Amino acid sequence: xxxxxxxxxxxxxxxxxxxxxxxxxxxxxxxxxxxxxxxxxxxxxxxxxxxxxxxxxxxxxxxxxxxxxxxxxxxxxxxxxxxxxxxxxxxxxxxxxxxxxxxxxxxxxxxxxxxxxxxxxxxxxxxxxxxxxxxxxxxxxxxxxxxxxxxxxxxxxxxxxxxxxxxxxxxxxxxxxxxxxxxxxxxxxxxxxxxxxxxxxxxxxxxxxxxxxxxxxxxxxxxxxxxxxxxxxxxxxxxxxxxxxxxxxxxxxxxxxxxxxxxxxxxxxxxxxxxxxxxxxxxxxxxxxxxxxxxxxxxxxxxxxxxxxxxxxxxxxxxxxxxxxxxxxxxxxxxxxxxxxxxxxxxxxxxxxxxxxxxxxx
Amino acid sequence: xxxxxxxxxxxxxxxxxxxxxxxxxxxxxxxxxxxxxxxxxxxxxxxxxxxxxxxxxxxxxxxxxxxxxxxxxxxxxxxxxxxxxxxxxxxxxxxxxxxxxxxxxxxxxxxxxxxxxxxxxxxxxxxxxxxxxxxxxxxxxxxxxxxxxxxxxxxxxxxxxxxxxxxxxxxxxxxxxxxxxxxxxxxxxxxxxxxxxxxxxxxxxxxxxxxxxxxxxxxxxxxxxxxxxxxxxxxxxxxxxxxxxxxxxxxxxxxxxxxxxxxxxxxxxxxxxxxxxxxxxxxxxxxxxxxxxxxxxxxxxxxxxxxxxxxxxxxxxxxxxxxxxxxxxxxxxxxxxxxxxxxxxxxxxxxxxxxxxxxxxx
Numbered sequence: 001x002x003x004x005x006x007x008x009x010x011x012x013x014x015x016x017x018x019x020x021x022x023x024x025x026x027x028x029x030x031x032x033x034x035x036x037x038x039x040x041x042x043x044x045x046x047x048x049x050x051x052x053x054x055x056x057x058x059x060x061x062x063x064x065x066x067x068x069x070x071x072x073x074x075x076x077x078x079x080x081x082x083x084x085x086x087x088x089x090x091x092x093x094x095x096x097x098x099x100x101x102x103x104x105x106x107x108x109x110x111x112x113x114x115x116x117x118x119x120x121x122x123x124x125x126x127x128x129x130x131x132x133x134x135x136x137x138x139x140x141x142x143x144x145x146x147x148x149x150x151x152x153x154x155x156x157x158x159x160x161x162x163x164x165x166x167x168x169x170x171x172x173x174x175x176x177x178x179x180x181x182x183x184x185x186x187x188x189x190x191x192x193x194x195x196x197x198x199x200x201x202x203x204x205x206x207x208x209x210x211x212x213x214x215x216x217x218x219x220x221x222x223x224x225x226x227x228x229x230x231x232x233x234x235x236x237x238x239x240x241x242x243x244x245x246x247x248x249x250x251x252x253x254x255x256x257x258x259x260x261x262x263x264x265x266x267x268x269x270x271x272x273x274x275x276x277x278x279x280x281x282x283x284x285x286x287x288x289x290x291x292x293x294x295x296x297x298x299x300x301x302x303x304x305x306x307x308x309x310x311x312x313x314x315x316x317x318x319x320x321x322x323x324x325x326x327x328x329x330x331x332x333x334x335x336x337x338x339x340x341x342x343x344x345x346x347x348x349x350x351x352x353x354x355x356x357x358x359x360x361x362x
Numbered sequence: 363x364x365x366x367x368x369x370x371x372x373x374x375x376x377x378x379x380x381x382x383x384x385x386x387x388x389x390x391x392x393x394x395x396x397x398x399x400x401x402x403x404x405x406x407x408x409x410x411x412x413x414x415x416x417x418x419x420x421x422x423x424x425x426x427x428x429x430x431x432x433x434x435x436x437x438x439x440x441x442x443x444x445x446x447x448x449x450x451x452x453x454x455x456x457x458x459x460x461x462x463x464x465x466x467x468x469x470x471x472x473x474x475x476x477x478x479x480x481x482x483x484x485x486x487x488x489x490x491x492x493x494x495x496x497x498x499x500x501x502x503x504x505x506x507x508x509x510x511x512x513x514x515x516x517x518x519x520x521x522x523x524x525x526x527x528x529x530x531x532x533x534x535x536x537x538x539x540x541x542x543x544x545x546x547x548x549x550x551x552x553x554x555x556x557x558x559x560x561x562x563x564x565x566x567x568x569x570x571x572x573x574x575x576x577x578x579x580x581x582x583x584x585x586x587x588x589x590x591x592x593x594x595x596x597x598x599x600x601x602x603x604x605x606x607x608x609x610x611x612x613x614x615x616x617x618x619x620x621x622x623x624x625x626x627x628x629x630x631x632x633x634x635x636x637x638x639x640x641x642x643x644x645x646x647x648x649x650x651x652x653x654x655x656x657x658x659x660x661x662x663x664x665x666x667x668x669x670x671x672x673x674x675x676x677x678x679x680x681x682x683x684x685x686x687x688x689x690x691x692x693x694x695x696x697x698x699x700x701x702x703x704x705x706x707x708x709x710x711x712x713x714x715x716x717x718x719x720x721x722x723x724x
Contacts, residue, residue, distance in 0.1 A: 004395030008402040011605055016389065019397050023388035027381045033366030033683065035381050037565040037610065040370040040686055073435040073567065074587045077601040081585035114583050198602055203399040205435065205567040205604030221476050223443035225436045239439040240560055242567030242604065243373055248399065321395065324402055 005346035008324035009155050009299060009337040010178065011198040013346075018251045036247045041240050050236070050243075053250035060253060060261055061180075063187050063210060068232040070209040071246050072194075073225070076104065076177045079194040079207065080111035082226040083173055087147050089219050091116035097145045099165070100124035101133055102154035103330065104175060112149070122148065129331075130157040133294040139165055147171045147191060153179035153298050155199070156328045158289070158335065160296035164189045171215060179298050180208070181256065182340055183266045191215050199298070200339045202249035205242045256340065265340050272338050272347045273297035279351045285358040289331060303333030309361055310334070320353050322346075367708035370686035371517050371661060371699040372540065373560040375708075380613045398609045403602050412603070415612035422615060422623055423542075425549050425572060430594040432571040433608050434556075435587070438466065438539045441556040441569065442473035444588040445535055449509050451581050453478035459507045461527070462486035463495055464516035465692065466537060474511070484510065491693075492519040495656040501527055509533045509553060515541035515660050517561070518690045520651070520697065522658035526551045533577060541660050542570070543618065544702055545628045553577050561660070562701045564611035567604045618702065627702050634700050634709045635659040641713045647720040651693060665695030671723055672696070682715050684708075 006013040029036045032045050039046040054069050063069060072078065088094045095118030098109045112119045122141050123134035141148060148167045153160040155178045164186065165172060171191025180195040187193065192211045198204035209228070217229035224230050224238055231238055256265060277295060280286045280302050287303045290296070304310060310326075310333065317325055327335040338347055368375040391398045394407050401408040416431050425431060434440065450456045457480030460471045474481045484503050485496035503510060510529045515522040517540045526548065527534060533553025542557040549555065554573045560566035571590070579591035586592050586600055593600055618627060639657060642648045642664050649665045652658070666672060672688075672695065679687055689697040700709055 002395060003390060006396050006400055008400065008405075010602065011400055011402060013400050014397065019389045019399070023385050026385035026388065027378065028365060033364060033685065034368050035376065037381075038368055038370065038373055038375050040373060041566070043370075043686065073437070073440070073604075075435070075601045078435070078585075078587045081587065111586060114585060196602060198605075203604075203606045204403070204602040205607055223440075223476060224473060225440045225443065239437045240372065240558060240566040242435075242565075242607065243560075244565045244606070245567055245604065323395065324405065 002321070004321045004323045005342070005349055006324050007322065007336045007338065007342070007350070009199070009328070009335060010196070011204050012337055012339050013341045014202070014248070014252065015255045015341045018248065018255050021251055022248060037244045039243065041237060041243050046243060049247050049250060050241070053246050053253065056250060056253035056257060057208065060256060061185065061187055061210070066213045067187065068211050068213060068216060068228070070211065070228065070231050071236040071241055072207040072209050072231065073205065073242055075196040075204070075207055076175050076194060077107065077111070078226070079175070079209065080108045081115065082228070083147070083149070083192060084112050084115035085222055085226050086219060086228050087215060088116045094118065094146045095120055095142060095144065097122035097141055097148045097170075099134065099139065099148070099150045100126060101151050101159060102130040102157045104154065104177070105151045108149055108151070108175060120145070129289070130154060130159065131289050131294070132291040133159050133161050136163065136165060141167060141170070143168060143170065145170050147173050149173045149175075151175045153296050155299050155337070156330055158296045158299045158301040158331070159294040160298065162293070171212070179296070181262055181265065182269050182298060184262055197245065197249055199337075202252045203245045206245040206249055252341070268344060269297045269340065272342070272344055273300065275351060276300050276336060276338070276347055279354060283354070283358055285362045286354065298339055299335060299337045301327055301331045301333060301335045305362075307332070312361070313357055316357060317353055320349070322350055322353055364683070366683045366685045367704070367711055368686050369684065369698045369700065369704070369712070371561070371690070371697060372558070373566050374699055374701050375703045376564070376610070376614065377617045377703045380610065380617050383613055384610060399606045401605065403599060403605050408605060411609050411612060412598070415608050415615065418612060418615035418619060419570065422618060423547065423549055423572070428575045429549065430573050430575060430578060430590070432573065432590065432593050433598040433603055434569040434571050434593065435567065435604055437558040437566070437569055438537050438556060439469065439473070440588070441537070441571065442470045443477065444590070445509070445511070445554060446474050446477035447584055447588050448581060448590050449577060450478045456480065456508045457482055457504060457506065459484035459503055459510045459532075461496065461501065461510070461512045462488060463513050463521060464492040464519045466516065466539070467513045470511055470513070470537060482507070491651070492516060492521065493651050493656070494653040495521050495523050498525065498527060503529060503532070505530060505532065507532050509535050511535045511537075513537045515658050517661050517699070518692055520658045520661045520663040520693070521656040522660065524655070533574070541658070543624055543627065544631050544660060546624055559607065559611055561699075564614045565607050568607040568611055614703070630706060631659045631700075631702065634704070634706055635662065637713060638662050638698060638700070638709055641716060645716075645720055647724045648716065660701055661697060661699045663689055663693045663695060663697045667724070669694070674723070675719055678719060679715055682711070684712055684715055
């Protein structure tokens, strides 16, 4: 078959122009006589690639100068440990507030508890199966906390923060793996932002970390791979970084810039999500488990009137070139992940297919 | 220019047939309609890719059934921490022996000391600038050690263990980043083997860990990304693995198998290294800082009679399509890294160039 529309939650669709360029440069990158994969990370050619990637991250996100930009390994899960390792100096007295909005928040909490005792849950929506995001008023924040942790978008449950919590002077730490660079953001409201790349940034295997400089270097003797200070001092070159993944991330950001940057992405993302939610809500056949005001623009779970039709839906969708639509087992039904790289035509094709399927099975 | 012979110490040259296949499959992997980079790590297609990579690792290395094969992130540096985290249960009483054969051994020691106090150096060749490997007789091993750690090949200093230390019943842990799969090996002599991929296995961003099952699960409450037990239970899918890097690693191993596996690689590697060392030794113009019996087959440092000629050598070599030959600052001069993927013609071309350069400048 030709290229499909891939609604995977991550790793996820990449812009085809990025893949074509990676293909064309694979065996001989810009007349260097070698692949990017083969380059010493300290070569002039590669140093230019990583510097450009960092510059694009800074430009597209509007990152203030007092933040470090790091390319790390281990995904968000590694950051679940790295954040407390760097911020908690006295595990017996310090505490942190976690906002629990789904599976990834829960994992972050579980990992934090291995590092220190006083992991407080400042709010949770578990009682409604994470179908909504707590409001600012619902956050029971402790002003003595060392930091507040949040998950800005919940891949599995299909919810998203549409506001940035006010945490006063307490640093806000955000796992933005699944909605980074999909919407405008005031980085200065955050102490640490991290994101596994495999949704909106590029391939899996690289994690973007943006960390304010006063949060770096609080603790000594950390393992090198979890030490923001050591990583910042060596500009992510403390050991061999995931060079090829960073190269692709750079290409994705170049593509994003050429499309008009985050503002343009946000406009399209709002339109794509609105279309799909409208089609679901207008139908008596499809349903969406999430509460309207908390709905994610990135991950859209939906159910069929009759679960017995799920298998036929998935099979026929695949036949129409619409793949990886099966929902997560915690929610059931379907899930369409429509990150930046999902073209609007992909959403249109999905909606057409859904309407057609409803006509035949409704 | 066309493809060059790239003598980089890592990331390093890959077989051109692997790169060509990656290029051809980049936009549409085997009629799936998507790139491997875009695949859900839990998709059927991707599960087949990672299963094949593991099967090839097991086959080519001859790994006994009581060993886990893990694909991890963070490079050897992450393992410097992960090994003691998994093996040392009581940091105040347990000890381990480290054999110090160069920069990477020293880093391993430094990271281990952050985890527990009794890090013993069982042997070192630092007094001769790591130009040789200690013999079995020189190892002052403590039979009460929890483990013995070694670096099997020293990328910077150009030395290699040509024997496997006898550690009795104490588990032997080996950093094999720079010579894994370059020579036959009895895996059952080791407790843990780990290797960053970017020298003999594939691109940077994935670390191969082979761990005997009795060394897994000794400690509870470890951070997930450093917990061999959790990683083994989830078959390296505890979170999103570096999917594309593992795919390329699989292609490299397929290539290796098609060439006759490790035995064939070892024969060629012996021949390539012997040629280059002979050319150096036969010349009055080039010198090699390493002692003959400890010389690495993978990384060959050499000096010119006159350091003032280094810049001209590098520039003219580059003109002849021979690149990344500059030596590490700890040793000086030149370094030719000739891993499995460096074809014999590359070594021949280097030797011709060196002889020509000597005629003109000797």
